[in-house]
Every structure is written in C-alpha cells, then in structure tokens.
Amino acid sequence: MLVQNKVQGLRQQAKSCCQPRSHRRSLQVRASASTGSNLLQRLGRVLKDKAAGDFDRFVKGTSKTRERLGLVEELLAIWSLEDYETTLEELEEVLIAADFGPKTALKVVDRIREGIKQGTVKTADDTKAALKAAIVEVLTKNMQGGSAAKSAELVLGSEKPAVILVVGVNGAGKTTTIGKLAHKLGAEGAKVFLVPGDTFRAAAAEQLAEWGRRSGAVMGPFREGAKPQAVIGDCVTEAKARGDIDVVICDTAGRLHTAYALMEELEACKASIARAVGRQPDETLLVLDGTTGLNMLNQAREFNDSVKLTGLILTKLDGSARGGAVVSVVDQLGLPVKFVGVGETPADLQPFNPDAFAEALFPK
Ligand SMILES: Nc1nc2c(ncn2[C@@H]2O[C@H](COP(=O)(O)OP(=O)(O)O)[C@@H](O)[C@H]2O)c(=O)[nH]1
Ligand SMILES: [Mg+2]
Structure with missing residues (x-):
C-alpha cells in the first residue's frame, strides 16, 4: 500500500536523524520578585496576546x-x-x-x-x-506552575532593569533574535539596553547596533577581544545606574556546547549579571537552530547543565520540516519554548503557544 x-x-x-535519549532534566523553577515595575510584568503577557492574533504567520512559518x-x-x-x-x-x-x-x-x-x-x-x-x-x-x-499560558511567556520579574542572557552555538540566530525581541519590547514602550557580549566579532556588534537603531534601543560599547563577563558586568551596571532602562538583553558569542572553557565563560557572564543586579538574570534563554532537529537536544542539555536555562527559543522553523523537534525538546528537557522564529522580520519572532502549534501542524 x-x-x-x-x-x-x-x-x-x-x-539516521534520531539521537539517543538520555535522562530527563527537571524544570528550573524561578522565583520572581513581587515588587516593582508593572511594565515588566505586563510585557511578556502582551507579547503573547498580540501574537495570538497573528496565527496566519505562524501557520505559514510551519508549512514545511x-x-x-x-x-x-x-x-x-x-x-x-x-x-x-x-x-x-x-x-x-x-x-x-x-x-x-x-x-x-x-x-x-x-x-x-x-x-x-x-x-x-x-x-x-x-x-x-x-x-x-x-x-x-x-x-x-x-x-x-503547570500552566502553558504562564510558562511560555517571557518572565521578567519586577525589578528594573530586567536582564535577559542569550546563549547558543554559532549561527543559531542569537543576535537576530535579540534584535527582534528589542524591536517588540521597544514597540510596547520598554526602554531596552543591548549588550554586545560577542567580543570576537565586530560584525555581531554592528548587526546588534543596526537592530538597536531600528528599535530605539540603547547599545553598550563594543570592546573587541575583551572578556565577555567584563563587558556584560559593566553594561548591566551602567544600565542599572541610568535608571531609565527597563530591559537589558545580553548577546554572547556562539560556542560549542562541548567546549568546556567557553561554557565556563558563560557561567562567569551569569555571575557578573548577578553581581551587577543582585540576582540571577530574569531569563537565561538558549537559542536553538530549528533546522538541526533532534541534534539540538544534546546542545540544550549541556547549556542547561552549565547555566541553568529558563527557556528556549527555536529559530528558522520556516526553513525546516523538523519542527516536531519542538515537542521532543520540551518533553525531554522540561524547559518551556518561549519564542519560535518563523522568518526574518520582528513579527516573525512569535511567542510559542502549544495549542496554536498543534493546530498549525494538524489543521482542521
Ligand atoms: N529564515 C530564518 N532565518 C533566521 C531566523 N533567525 C535567524 N535567522 C538567520 O540565521 C542567520 C544567523 O543568525 P545570527 O543571529 O547571526 O546567529 P548567531 O550567530 O547565533 O548570533 C542569519 O542569517 C539570520 O538572518 C529565523 O527565524 N528564520
Ligand atoms: Mg551573533
């Protein structure tokens, strides 16, 4: 037949494409402060609600x-x-x-x-x-909390500035995703500070600066070859001292999850954020290239071991027939997918909604 x-x-x-599975990781449960800015508490929810009206784009982006x-x-x-x-x-x-x-x-x-x-x-x-x-x-x-609606939202706590650390391998889509995110947050009235923590590539800083110009974000100075933990620490301290910044987003250089020294460097980046604001980053997000399918599982496990992720972003779903990996990664890691990338424009960064995803894959 x-x-x-x-x-x-x-x-x-x-x-040929499936990776062996290893044990499941437990979910990182984050505490979030109960006082502070209403804007921060509203942002994640607003982004999600807005995307719900953009189902067509999501459907298009998952066509393969x-x-x-x-x-x-x-x-x-x-x-x-x-x-x-x-x-x-x-x-x-x-x-x-x-x-x-x-x-x-x-x-x-x-x-x-x-x-x-x-x-x-x-x-x-x-x-x-x-x-x-x-x-x-x-x-x-x-x-x-067992709630999809809550977990897929960006959780920014309530202390200004909220800090987001973005990590992942080279080319996963970190800088682009940060740009899109800055754009979305800026459009909601948030003042965003971008940190060029990829100190290897001037091009990455330029790419970030371009997004910053378009979205009205502030950008920290590029310091070629400097230690990223120093750049991140200085920028987050400055953002806090300014008093007008709502959200700081820290870019980092791409690194292989198997490179031990570079993973330690990420831990140092996280520690310098903690020193600057007196708490862990509000979100530590791993950007995964959606076209790599289940290969992303091992990456996610290693990054999670090293910096305790709070969520995942899967990019390039528009270029991939391997979107089912989203389900597998969530199942195996117990980490929420916060956003998916379904194209190159800011509107193509979509907050992840499990119901919409199932409906897009199997339309009525
Ligand atoms: N089609 C598509 N391309 C994307 C998406 N996200 C990122 N890209 C592209 O992926 C490439 C690598 O992105 P970049 O942000 O520089 O990756 P980084 O090395 O992780 O910072 C760029 O050409 C981006 O335009 C997406 O959701 N869809
Ligand atoms: Mg980059």
Missing part, C-alpha cells in the same frame, strides 16, 4: 513541517477502528520522521491508544483531536 511504502521510507530517514506530517491525513483517510494498531504504528513512524523523537512519538501515540481502549476515540476525527491533545499535553505538562 502506498501509505505503507511512504512510512517505510520515513522509517529509514528517522533512523506540516507538509512532512501530511502523511497523517493519508493515514486517517484509511482509518478503521478494527485495525487501529497498524495505523498507530505508522503514525508513530511519521511522527519520528518529523523529529518528534522515538520516546515522545511513543508517548503521543500511547495517549491515543488509551483513548481508543477507553472508547472515547472511535473515528478518524477523534484520532486527530486526540493527537493534538496529546501534543499539547506533552508541551504543557512539565511546565512552570
């Missing part, structure tokens, strides 16, 4: 992943309750091929199987609804 042949092909692809998952529709078209096991097995393969990862794909399919056994899932439509519900469950279950 045609569908079975395609599933067979996907099985081969999946074998949706195409890859098109086989699910074909499977459901030949759905029969008598032979549900065959369909579920094939569904599992399709999910694995879209980078859901073997463990997460199994978990999702098991949820549907439970529904069938309990008699709540009978038709193809029920199966699709159960599939979406299972994906949303995986994306929300481990999250801070």
